Each structure stands twice: as structure tokens, then as C-alpha cells.
Amino acid sequence: MDLDTTPALLVDRDILDRNIARMAQSAASRGLSLRPHAKTHKCSEIGRRQLGAGARGLTVATVSEAEVFADEGFDDLFVAYPLWVDAARGARLRALADRVRLTVGIDSATGARQFVEHAGTAIGVLVEIDSGHHRTGVLPEQAGTVASAAREAGLDVRGVFTFPGHSYAPDAPDSAAREEADALAAAAASLRAAGIEPTVISGGSSPTAHLDVPTVATELRPGVYVFGDAQQLELGAVSESDIALTALATVVSARDEVIVLDAGSKVLGADRAAWATGYGRILGEPDARITALSEHHATVQWPEASTRPQLGDRVRVIPNHVCNAVNLADELITVSGDAVVERWKVAARGCNT
Amino acid sequence: MDLDTTPALLVDRDILDRNIARMAQSAASRGLSLRPHAKTHKCSEIGRRQLGAGARGLTVATVSEAEVFADEGFDDLFVAYPLWVDAARGARLRALADRVRLTVGIDSATGARQFVEHAGTAIGVLVEIDSGHHRTGVLPEQAGTVASAAREAGLDVRGVFTFPGHSYAPDAPDSAAREEADALAAAAASLRAAGIEPTVISGGSSPTAHLDVPTVATELRPGVYVFGDAQQLELGAVSESDIALTALATVVSARDEVIVLDAGSKVLGADRAAWATGYGRILGEPDARITALSEHHATVQWPEASTRPQLGDRVRVIPNHVCNAVNLADELITVSGDAVVERWKVAARGCNT
Incomplete structure (x- = not known):
């Protein structure tokens, strides 16, 4: 991309x-x-x-x-x-x-x-x-x-x-x-x-x-x-093919079955309902789980070390609660397949009053 | 104020x-x-x-x-x-x-x-x-x-x-x-x-x-x-008198021992560690707990119905994780006692890249 x-x-x-x-x-x-x-x-x-x-x-x-x-x-x-x-x-x-x-x-x-x-x-x-x-x-x-x-x-x-x-x-x-x-x-x-x-x-x-x-x-x-989000996915209200919004993230650290991504709670939001299986999901890898989330780190447990992404690879993260993720961003980058189409402003970001 | x-x-x-x-x-x-x-x-x-x-x-x-x-x-x-x-x-x-x-x-x-x-x-x-x-x-x-x-x-x-x-x-x-x-x-x-x-x-x-x-x-x-925050308070690293940052919120709904405030996860952040006692604390009321948090609602269980704030009253909320709360705001309003002093820009808000 x-x-x-x-x-x-x-x-x-x-x-x-x-x-x-x-x-x-x-x-x-x-x-x-x-x-x-x-x-x-x-x-x-x-x-x-x-x-x-x-x-x-x-x-x-x-x-x-x-x-x-x-x-x-x-x-x-x-x-x-x-x-x-x-x-x-x-x-x-x-x-x-x-x-x-x-x-x-x-x-x-x-x-x-x-x-x-x-x-x-x-x-x-x-x-x-x-x-x-x-x-x-x-x-x-x-x-x-x-x-x-x-x-x-x-x-x-x-x-x-x-x-x-x-x-x-x-x-x-x-x-x-x-x-x-x-x-x-x-x-x-x-x-x-x-x-x-x-x-x-x-x-x-x-x-x-x-x-x-x-x-x-x-x-x-x-x-x-x-947009759909990981909560809707885990509630069965949508399937992965209905997910319109993801956070594009880069692998910045890796060991064994674990990768760490550069999208944390300041990108995804910190939402985690009691019934959620993690802090978000990985598009295309239903068995991966975000087991810990800091402000700029998502720690992801991959199913197998042999198939996990490598340093510098990019993955797409499905936020748990998309409303809070959008409210953290200044713009949404629209894509069609792998092509960037245009950028839309999050015009009402931070409008809490 | x-x-x-x-x-x-x-x-x-x-x-x-x-x-x-x-x-x-x-x-x-x-x-x-x-x-x-x-x-x-x-x-x-x-x-x-x-x-x-x-x-x-x-x-x-x-x-x-x-x-x-x-x-x-x-x-x-x-x-x-x-x-x-x-x-x-x-x-x-x-x-x-x-x-x-x-x-x-x-x-x-x-x-x-x-x-x-x-x-x-x-x-x-x-x-x-x-x-x-x-x-x-x-x-x-x-x-x-x-x-x-x-x-x-x-x-x-x-x-x-x-x-x-x-x-x-x-x-x-x-x-x-x-x-x-x-x-x-x-x-x-x-x-x-x-x-x-x-x-x-x-x-x-x-x-x-x-x-x-x-x-x-x-x-x-x-x-x-x-700033301190509710996490530091609950870890014993600070006392309430050390808390420098709070979210000023208004009671928008009330019943029995419950009040609902207009500061939700888009103001406080959605952070809640497994060991936290709620989604934030109320300044000056150590026994109150935020039992539920939506984007624009904090549901607060007050110790007693007779002492709870009334519709339109304002309370000050201590966020669980102050870093995520600050990143949701465009400005910080500095006060000395109850007097507003000046407004400081959150210059690096949303700087995730």
C-alpha cells in the first residue's frame, strides 16, 4: 500500500x-x-x-x-x-x-x-x-x-x-x-x-x-x-468481510510467537469489554490475539512462530470499538483494495461539549 | 468555576x-x-x-x-x-x-x-x-x-x-x-x-x-x-492531594444512588486495568465508583442517595490513565483553586507516527 x-x-x-x-x-x-x-x-x-x-x-x-x-x-x-x-x-x-x-x-x-x-x-x-x-x-x-x-x-x-x-x-x-x-x-x-x-x-x-x-x-x-469492529465481530453481528475500518500498523519488535505493533491505545482506543477476547483483532488472522496494549504498542500473540509477520511488515488491526478509534484520528484514509483513494477529515473529532 | x-x-x-x-x-x-x-x-x-x-x-x-x-x-x-x-x-x-x-x-x-x-x-x-x-x-x-x-x-x-x-x-x-x-x-x-x-x-x-x-x-x-491519575492513586504512588488533572463534568441524569456524568470514554479514555476498582475516581468522594463508561456517559455509584450531587451539579473526575485522557483534548484549562488561569494547547495531541 x-x-x-x-x-x-x-x-x-x-x-x-x-x-x-x-x-x-x-x-x-x-x-x-x-x-x-x-x-x-x-x-x-x-x-x-x-x-x-x-x-x-x-x-x-x-x-x-x-x-x-x-x-x-x-x-x-x-x-x-x-x-x-x-x-x-x-x-x-x-x-x-x-x-x-x-x-x-x-x-x-x-x-x-x-x-x-x-x-x-x-x-x-x-x-x-x-x-x-x-x-x-x-x-x-x-x-x-x-x-x-x-x-x-x-x-x-x-x-x-x-x-x-x-x-x-x-x-x-x-x-x-x-x-x-x-x-x-x-x-x-x-x-x-x-x-x-x-x-x-x-x-x-x-x-x-x-x-x-x-x-x-x-x-x-x-x-x-x-465500519464494523472487533466487538461486532465477537458478538456475531458482522463477519470479517464486513469490516470497513482497520488500523494499518508496522511490526516494530518480534520474538517467538509474539509481535509488537506501533498501534496502541492512542490509535485503537483502550476499550476492552469483559467478554472481549483481546484488545482488538488482526485482519486475516482470526487466531491471533492482542494480549496487551500500551499507548504505542500492541502485543500480539500469533498462532505460530513460523507464520508470524517479520520486523517491518505491516498488518491491519480491527479496533475493539471503532467509535473511540476514529475519535483519536484526524483523518481517515480511504482505500479500494490496496489503492489509496482519498483522505477524509474526521471533522467532529474531539467534539465533546 | x-x-x-x-x-x-x-x-x-x-x-x-x-x-x-x-x-x-x-x-x-x-x-x-x-x-x-x-x-x-x-x-x-x-x-x-x-x-x-x-x-x-x-x-x-x-x-x-x-x-x-x-x-x-x-x-x-x-x-x-x-x-x-x-x-x-x-x-x-x-x-x-x-x-x-x-x-x-x-x-x-x-x-x-x-x-x-x-x-x-x-x-x-x-x-x-x-x-x-x-x-x-x-x-x-x-x-x-x-x-x-x-x-x-x-x-x-x-x-x-x-x-x-x-x-x-x-x-x-x-x-x-x-x-x-x-x-x-x-x-x-x-x-x-x-x-x-x-x-x-x-x-x-x-x-x-x-x-x-x-x-x-x-x-x-x-x-x-x-498529573497523577486514578491508577497511581489505587497503586498508592500518590494521594488525592497530588492529583493535578481532573475532568470537570456535569450531572445529566440521576436516580437513587446513581448519577450520570457528561464525561465518558471520549474524555477520560476507556482504560481499566484488571485491578482497577472502576473507570476513574471522583475528586473528594473516595467511596464513589464509576461503574460503567460509554462514549459520553460515566455512570457513578454514589455511597448514599442523600448526599449525591443533583442534576446540573458539576463534579471533578480523576481519569484512570491520564496520558490517554490528555490525548483526547485540544487544550488543558489551568486553574488555581477555583479560578481559571489560562489555557494551554495539547500541542502533540494525536501525534502517533
């Missing part, structure tokens, strides 16, 4: 486009809108490809991500986060709402009143519910109470959303998808009981998005599916 | 300066040179404070970090990494060596010959040895063989270095420091047996740097000590 240095993040454009098309078709075939989570790629070129394949808009996690995508011309954004809106954030939200169709998450009556005080009432909100991940969000049957308080404060309550993050465990995706469907149904009923008709019922995660579980959802928000 | 948004990385300047002075005095009292690892802070203002307190030069992990610090006027840099030097990296190293006193690591005869082919012979090298961390580096008794090969290839072999990374475990610092001292002594003897007198014998890590273990080392390279 014609790249003069490592480490670098490579995106296989052909696989990327296939992943985007497949998810778009899957959602369309079930009559669901698609609003992909852009925190995974943070990249306008990829967001445009998702809209081109039929996505309704983008999901983001922070106001600063929304600002970057608005600057890049995206006009329909959902901040899937229960923002605490103080004066400064309120001013930024009002400025955003002047130029894009903006929706924001809430998960408390207190948060809704705070929202109105600083951001006004021109922005739509979705009530976040907890479908089993136990992070943010209220219980489904409390959705109507929060929605009523938000409406009383003057907000346009458009519906409910959830993230079934408990799908990220072995054998969990199917049950998590069913719990999510039940929770969304209960939350929608709770809104209706409060006299509010939800027009958006939003859910989805990459491990569950391909499962055809009956649901009242109107919208899916998967993120990781564009 | 007069800051209009969270999350943000705060550096308490008074604690920072105390940490820098204390390590400088500790090294000086033992007759050791100090060459702090700048991968922790990536910030020229902090590097200058370290030199001002007596450090001999800086350590970096990558050529691009060296380029940034050279641009900022630092003139004595050691790349503590067994670089694989191809044509592109060789050209960059030669350009660097024209303007700074540069030393680079090697850990194989093959790597040394490759180095000379592309970077020439004007750059000094140290042979990396494995003192028990089992990452890169040769066994101490092999140091002379690698050093001889490097000298035969034309390189100026200045000595040996090691990183006792196996000090990062409970009750490990003392034994790791002793193994490091033994390994450095054996490596120095191996060089002398090959007819090479080592002028630099370099070691050290933040968990071991304060231990007064007899050693032949001439130089220490701790990094994390400037």
Missing part, C-alpha cells in the same frame, strides 16, 4: 458503501426511518453517503457534533442525549435551531424546565427511556409524566427514544431487541395516556439493527454498522 | 508545580538525571516547567511528538521506542537531528541496520532491554550483542534503557524497581563486555520513581507524575 507511515486508519470504501446500502435496505424493508449515529464516523463524507442511501437525518451525541454537521450542510439532526442546558449551551442550541431541524433528548421534568429557560421552546424533544441498559432515561411507564411536564413547560414533545446498549454482550442482542420493543411500546402508550401522540419512536443499535423483531419503532439509529 | 461548558480537562497549576518540583528534587538527591516523558502532557508549557526545574531534556514516544517539541524549541529529545525506520521516517529523523540533540531506541540488530540505511549514523541510540514488562526490548544479557551490531552498522551507541511497566499492579512497584535495577546492571555489564561503555543507563516509571532502590541507572523517565 502506497502509504509512507504507520499507524493510520484505513477505510475500505467498497465495504463501507456496501454496509451503508445494506442497513438502508434493511430499514426500508421494515418501513423504518434510518437516522444513523454520526458519533461513529464524525465525517461529513460518510454522513452524505448515508443520506444518499436514504437516511432521514443524522444522530449526534453532543451540541458540538451538531454544530460541525450543521456547518457541513446537514439540516436534520437529533442530539440523542439528555443535555443539561445552561445559559451557554442554550444559546448554542438556539443558534443551531435557526439553521437546522433540531431535536434533543430529555429524561427529567427538571431537565425539561431547565431546557426551556435557556434554549426556549422552538426545539423538538424526545423523552429518553431505559429499555434495559440502565444508563440514562426513565422507565417506560414514566415517559408520559416527563412528556407532560415538558409540554407544560412549552416544549414540542415529538416522541420517545432509547438505546438498547445491553445488546453488547454475547447472546444478548436478541433478548435486548425484544426488551427494547416492549419498552418502546410501553413508552408510546404512556405518552398516549398523557394525551401526547408520539410521531417519533426511535431505537436501535448495531448489534440489534439487523434483527427482525416486531416493534412499534418508527426509526433506527445504529452507528457502528458503517 | 467560571467555565461555560463541560466536559473540560482542568489542571491545578499549584499541584502541577509541586509535583514537578518534588520529582526533580527526588532525582537530584539520588544523583539521577531526569528526562520526563512528554507523552503524558504533550504540552510545551509543562515541558518548559520540567526543564526549568532541572530536567535534562524530554522523552517522547514518536517521531511526530519529537517534531512538535522541536518546533517548540526543545533541543534534547529521546524517542524511547524501537522505531522501524523506513525511508520516510528516516528522512524525518535526519531533519530532526539537524536541529536537536536526538537519541532513539533500538531493540534488534535488524532494526539497527535498517536505521542506518535510512536515518544515517548521526543519531545516538540506546538499546532497549526487557526488565520484566515483556513488551519490547531484549533480555539484559543480549544488550551487548545488539549494541555491537549497532556499532558495527555505524551507530553511536550511548547506552541502554528500559521501562518497568510491570510496576503497574498492586504491590508490584517495589519488586519491579528491584528487577529493573538488576536488569540495568546486567545490561550495562553486557555492553561493557562488548567493549562499549554506556554513558546513559535509563529507566523509571511513575509508580517506581519515588522508590529509593539502589541502581546503576543514570537517568529517570517518569511521565504520569506531573
Whole structure:
């Protein structure tokens, strides 16, 4: 590959486009809108490809991500986060709402009143519910109470959303998808009981998005599916041929069955779920494992000393959690086969506020 | 605190300066040179404070970090990494060596010959040895063989270095420091047996740097000590009053004894050693634990519901591994007490090549 240095993040454009098309078709075939989570790629070129394949808009996690995508011309954004809106954030939200169709998450009556005080009432909100991940969000049957308080404060309550993050465990995706469907149904009923008709019922995660579980959802928000990663691989949600993003790394040290690569936690991210088999995987060598990770070293146990790469050889590493890997890079190098095609800026890198 | 948004990385300047002075005095009292690892802070203002307190030069992990610090006027840099030097990296190293006193690591005869082919012979090298961390580096008794090969290839072999990374475990610092001292002594003897007198014998890590273990080392390279972090706290290497860097975060969701903060793995890093008690600690609340971490959420279990912070309150989070947290930020906000003093650029953020 014609790249003069490592480490670098490579995106296989052909696989990327296939992943985007497949998810778009899957959602369309079930009559669901698609609003992909852009925190995974943070990249306008990829967001445009998702809209081109039929996505309704983008999901983001922070106001600063929304600002970057608005600057890049995206006009329909959902901040899937229960923002605490103080004066400064309120001013930024009002400025955003002047130029894009903006929706924001809430998960408390207190948060809704705070929202109105600083951001006004021109922005739509979705009530976040907890479908089993136990992070943010209220219980489904409390959705109507929060929605009523938000409406009383003057907000346009458009519906409910959830993230079934408990799908990220072995054998969990199917049950998590069913719990999510039940929770969304209960939350929608709770809104209706409060006299509010939800027009958006939003859910989805990459491990569950391909499962055809009956649901009242109107919208899916998967993120990781564009690239895939070692977590999705180990959860069985994708196969290696679906992996669009890898870190190109060089062997800098070697002994017996062990090689050390120049891509560490400052390239791959330090993510390692309790059920993960290592700190990432090696493309084309399913039996190799990254057994230790420092900031600039990945220690890889190869199946056999006789077949391991040599000093100076390059290998492609599949990060465990691609969202955190992308957020460490300034650019993505797109390739087609072994040819470099172009470089895409990670425009929203580091946008945490 | 007069800051209009969270999350943000705060550096308490008074604690920072105390940490820098204390390590400088500790090294000086033992007759050791100090060459702090700048991968922790990536910030020229902090590097200058370290030199001002007596450090001999800086350590970096990558050529691009060296380029940034050279641009900022630092003139004595050691790349503590067994670089694989191809044509592109060789050209960059030669350009660097024209303007700074540069030393680079090697850990194989093959790597040394490759180095000379592309970077020439004007750059000094140290042979990396494995003192028990089992990452890169040769066994101490092999140091002379690698050093001889490097000298035969034309390189100026200045000595040996090691990183006792196996000090990062409970009750490990003392034994790791002793193994490091033994390994450095054996490596120095191996060089002398090959007819090479080592002028630099370099070691050290933040968990071991304060231990007064007899050693032949001439130089220490701790990094994390400037800030401290939750790992150092849990290893007993620092106390909470030594923690100079925290992430300021806002409570965005709350229930019972649980709060959710807006600083997740894209701010704190996803590091969690097997022995860590959580994904970071809360300043001033030693019994709170971060039990789950997503990209933009830290889920904190508070000791009691009655004392937990409320929606919109701000807390300060101590990251597990401060090097990875700093590398996610564009700037560090320095404070003195509760007053914001100035903003320092993380100049070498993302410099992985």
C-alpha cells in the first residue's frame, strides 16, 4: 500500500458503501426511518453517503457534533442525549435551531424546565427511556409524566427514544431487541395516556439493527454498522468481510510467537469489554490475539512462530470499538483494495461539549 | 468555576508545580538525571516547567511528538521506542537531528541496520532491554550483542534503557524497581563486555520513581507524575492531594444512588486495568465508583442517595490513565483553586507516527 507511515486508519470504501446500502435496505424493508449515529464516523463524507442511501437525518451525541454537521450542510439532526442546558449551551442550541431541524433528548421534568429557560421552546424533544441498559432515561411507564411536564413547560414533545446498549454482550442482542420493543411500546402508550401522540419512536443499535423483531419503532439509529469492529465481530453481528475500518500498523519488535505493533491505545482506543477476547483483532488472522496494549504498542500473540509477520511488515488491526478509534484520528484514509483513494477529515473529532 | 461548558480537562497549576518540583528534587538527591516523558502532557508549557526545574531534556514516544517539541524549541529529545525506520521516517529523523540533540531506541540488530540505511549514523541510540514488562526490548544479557551490531552498522551507541511497566499492579512497584535495577546492571555489564561503555543507563516509571532502590541507572523517565491519575492513586504512588488533572463534568441524569456524568470514554479514555476498582475516581468522594463508561456517559455509584450531587451539579473526575485522557483534548484549562488561569494547547495531541 502506497502509504509512507504507520499507524493510520484505513477505510475500505467498497465495504463501507456496501454496509451503508445494506442497513438502508434493511430499514426500508421494515418501513423504518434510518437516522444513523454520526458519533461513529464524525465525517461529513460518510454522513452524505448515508443520506444518499436514504437516511432521514443524522444522530449526534453532543451540541458540538451538531454544530460541525450543521456547518457541513446537514439540516436534520437529533442530539440523542439528555443535555443539561445552561445559559451557554442554550444559546448554542438556539443558534443551531435557526439553521437546522433540531431535536434533543430529555429524561427529567427538571431537565425539561431547565431546557426551556435557556434554549426556549422552538426545539423538538424526545423523552429518553431505559429499555434495559440502565444508563440514562426513565422507565417506560414514566415517559408520559416527563412528556407532560415538558409540554407544560412549552416544549414540542415529538416522541420517545432509547438505546438498547445491553445488546453488547454475547447472546444478548436478541433478548435486548425484544426488551427494547416492549419498552418502546410501553413508552408510546404512556405518552398516549398523557394525551401526547408520539410521531417519533426511535431505537436501535448495531448489534440489534439487523434483527427482525416486531416493534412499534418508527426509526433506527445504529452507528457502528458503517465500519464494523472487533466487538461486532465477537458478538456475531458482522463477519470479517464486513469490516470497513482497520488500523494499518508496522511490526516494530518480534520474538517467538509474539509481535509488537506501533498501534496502541492512542490509535485503537483502550476499550476492552469483559467478554472481549483481546484488545482488538488482526485482519486475516482470526487466531491471533492482542494480549496487551500500551499507548504505542500492541502485543500480539500469533498462532505460530513460523507464520508470524517479520520486523517491518505491516498488518491491519480491527479496533475493539471503532467509535473511540476514529475519535483519536484526524483523518481517515480511504482505500479500494490496496489503492489509496482519498483522505477524509474526521471533522467532529474531539467534539465533546 | 467560571467555565461555560463541560466536559473540560482542568489542571491545578499549584499541584502541577509541586509535583514537578518534588520529582526533580527526588532525582537530584539520588544523583539521577531526569528526562520526563512528554507523552503524558504533550504540552510545551509543562515541558518548559520540567526543564526549568532541572530536567535534562524530554522523552517522547514518536517521531511526530519529537517534531512538535522541536518546533517548540526543545533541543534534547529521546524517542524511547524501537522505531522501524523506513525511508520516510528516516528522512524525518535526519531533519530532526539537524536541529536537536536526538537519541532513539533500538531493540534488534535488524532494526539497527535498517536505521542506518535510512536515518544515517548521526543519531545516538540506546538499546532497549526487557526488565520484566515483556513488551519490547531484549533480555539484559543480549544488550551487548545488539549494541555491537549497532556499532558495527555505524551507530553511536550511548547506552541502554528500559521501562518497568510491570510496576503497574498492586504491590508490584517495589519488586519491579528491584528487577529493573538488576536488569540495568546486567545490561550495562553486557555492553561493557562488548567493549562499549554506556554513558546513559535509563529507566523509571511513575509508580517506581519515588522508590529509593539502589541502581546503576543514570537517568529517570517518569511521565504520569506531573498529573497523577486514578491508577497511581489505587497503586498508592500518590494521594488525592497530588492529583493535578481532573475532568470537570456535569450531572445529566440521576436516580437513587446513581448519577450520570457528561464525561465518558471520549474524555477520560476507556482504560481499566484488571485491578482497577472502576473507570476513574471522583475528586473528594473516595467511596464513589464509576461503574460503567460509554462514549459520553460515566455512570457513578454514589455511597448514599442523600448526599449525591443533583442534576446540573458539576463534579471533578480523576481519569484512570491520564496520558490517554490528555490525548483526547485540544487544550488543558489551568486553574488555581477555583479560578481559571489560562489555557494551554495539547500541542502533540494525536501525534502517533
